[in-house]
Amino acid sequence: MTPAARVQAAIELLDTVIASARAKGAPADRIIAEYFRTRRYAGSKDRRAVRDLIYRAIRLCGPVPANGRAAMLAVAAQDESIAALFDGSPHGPAARGEGEKVASTGLAPKWLAAALRASDLGGREIAALLDRAPLDIRVNALKADRESIELPEAGEPLTSAQGLRYPSGVQVEQWPAYLDGLIEIQDLGSQLIVEALPVKPGDTIVDLCAGAGGKTLALAARLGNAASLVAADTDKRRLGNLAPRAARAGAAVDHIVLLDPGNEMRALNHWVRKADHVLVDAPCSGSGTWRRSPEARWRLDPAELARLNRLQDHVLDLGAHLVRPGGTMAFVTCSVLDAEGPDRVAAFLTRHPDWSVIELSLPVGAPRGGGVRLEPLRDGTDGFFIACLRAP
Numbered sequence: 293m294t295p296a297a298r299v300q301a302a303i304e305l306l307d308t309v310i311a312s313a314r315a316k317g318a319p320a321d322r323i324i325a326e327y328f329r330t331r332r333y334a335g336s337k338d339r340r341a342v343r344d345l346i347y348r349a350i351r352l353c354g355p356v357p358a359n360g361r362a363a364m365l366a367v368a369a370q371d372e373s374i375a376a377l378f379d380g381s382p383h384g385p386a387a388r389g390e391g392e393k394v395a396s397t398g399l400a401p402k403w404l405a406a407a408l409r410a411s412d413l414g415g416r417e418i419a420a421l422l423d424r425a426p427l428d429i430r431v432n433a434l435k436a437d438r439e440s441i442e443l444p445e446a447g448e449p450l451t452s453a454q455g456l457r458y459p460s461g462v463q464v465e466q467w468p469a470y471l472d473g474l475i476e477i478q479d480l481g482s483q484l485i486v487e488a489l490p491v492k493p494g495d496t497i498v499d500l501c502a503g504a505g506g507k508t509l510a511l512a513a514r515l516g517n518a519a520s521l522v523a524a525d526t527d528k529r530r531l532g533n534l535a536p537r538a539a540r541a542g543a544a545v546d547h548i549v550l551l552d553p554g555n556e557m558r559a560l561n562h563w564v565r566k567a568d569h570v571l572v573d574a575p576c577s578g579s580g581t582w583r584r585s586p587e588a589r590w591r592l593d594p595a596e597l598a599r600l601n602r603l604q605d606h607v608l609d610l611g612a613h614l615v616r617p618g619g620t621m622a623f624v625t626c627s628v629l630d631a632e633g634p635d636r637v638a639a640f641l642t643r644h645p646d647w648s649v650i651e652l653s654l655p656v657g658a659p660r661g662g663g664v665r666l667e668p669l670r671d672g673t674d675g676f677f678i679a680c681l682r683a684p
C-alpha cells in the first residue's frame with residue numbers, strides 16, 4: 293500500500309469505528325482485525341501503519357468526529373507529512389476542499405471532561421489516560437514462577453508478586469508459555485487488586501462479574517487452587533472462554549454459572565449468605581482503560597453513564613445477598629470517575645446502612661471516597677477504583 297492508500301484505509305476504518313461507537317457496537321481493535329482479515333494484500337507493515345494512524349486520530353479527537361476524514365484531517369493539521377498525502381493520488385484521499393470540516397481535538401467530549409475534572413483529575417492525569425499502555429503479564433504461579441520462567445524476551449519485574457512488563461505490541465500471545473497457560477496478559481492494577489482482596493485458602497469466593505475470568509484465574513493462582521471459586525456472569529460468550537482458559541492455566545474453578553440478566557438470583561440461590569467473599573468487578577465505562585480503547589470515550593454519554601450506574605448498584609445489591617454474615621465484598625471498576633466509584637459506595641451504604649467499609653492495603657493508588665483509586669500517571673496502571681465492604 294502506498295502511504296496515501298494507508299491514510300485512505302484509516303479514514304474508511306475510522307468511519308466504521310465512529311458509527312460503531314455511536315451504536316455502542318464493536319470496539320476499534322475488533323473492527324480493524326476484521327477489516328484486514330478480508331484484505332490479504334495488506335502486509336504487516338501496512339497493517340501497523342494503518343492501525344497507528346487510526347489510534348492517533350482517536351486519541352487526538354475528544355469529541356466524536358463527524359466522520360473518518362474529518363478525524364484524519366485533524367491529524368494532518370498537526371503533521372505536515374500526513375497533510376501532504378491528501379493529494380488526490382489513486383487509492384489515496386482526495387485533496388482537502390476549501391473550508392472542509394476538521395474534527396475538534398481535545399481529551400474527551402465536554403461533559404465527560406467536566407466529569408473527570410469534578411473527580412479531581414487534572415489535565416496531565418486525563419492526558420495520561422490516553423497514553424499508550426505497556427503490556428503487562430502475570431506469571432501463573434500454579435504452573436511457573438517469575439524468577440525461573442524462561443520467556444523469549446525478558447520483561448521488567450513489577451510490584452505485583454508475578455508481574456512482568458513489556459513494551460506495547462510484543463506478541464506474547466504467540467509464545468508457547470502463553471499457549472500453555474504459564475502466563476496471562478493482565479494489567480498491573482488488576483494483579484495488585486487481586487492481591488489486596490481479603491481472601492484466604494478454604495474460602496468460598498463468588499466472582500460475580502467474572503467475564504472471561506481474568507481475576508478468577510488470578511484468584512485461583514494466588515490461593516494455590518485452595519479456595520472454592522464460583523465464576524458468574526450474564527455474558528455467555530465471555531463466560532464460555534473461562535473454562536478453556538482455566539484448563540490451560542490449571543486453575544480450579546468449581547462452578548461456572550451463567551446468569552439471566554434481571555433474574556440473576558435464580559442461578560445463585562445456592563450461595564445466598566454463604567460466600568466468605570464476593571468480588572463485584574462491575575460493568576463500567578472503562579474510563580481507566582482508555583489507553584487500550586481510546587474510542588470508548590466516544591461511546592459514553594450521560595444516559596449511558598446513568599445506565600451503568602444503575603447496573604453497578606444492581607450487581608452490588610446482588611452481591612450483598614451472597615455474602616455470609618461478617619463476610620466481605622469488593623467493588624471494583626476500571627474507571628476513574630467518581631460516579632463509578634465513591635458515589636456507588638456511598639449509595640450502597642445508604643441502601644445498606646448496617647454494612648461498613650474496610651480498608652485495603654495496596655502498594656499503589658490513593659484513598660478516595662471509602663476506597664482506593666489507581667491512576668495511569670501516578671501508579672503506572674490502568675485506572676481503577678476498589679473498595680471493600682463488610683457485611684453485618
Ligand SMILES: C[S@@+](CC[C@H](N)C(=O)[O-])C[C@H]1O[C@@H](n2cnc3c(N)ncnc32)[C@H](O)[C@@H]1O
Pocket residue numbers: 500501502503504505506507508524525526527530551553554556573574575576603607
Ligand atoms: C469489568 S467486566 C469483568 C471483567 C472480569 N472480571 C475480568 O477480570 O476479566 C464486567 C462484567 O460484568 C458482566 N455483567 C454485566 N451485567 C451483569 C449482571 N447483571 N450480573 C453479573 N454480571 C454482569 C459483564 O458481562 C462483564 O463481563
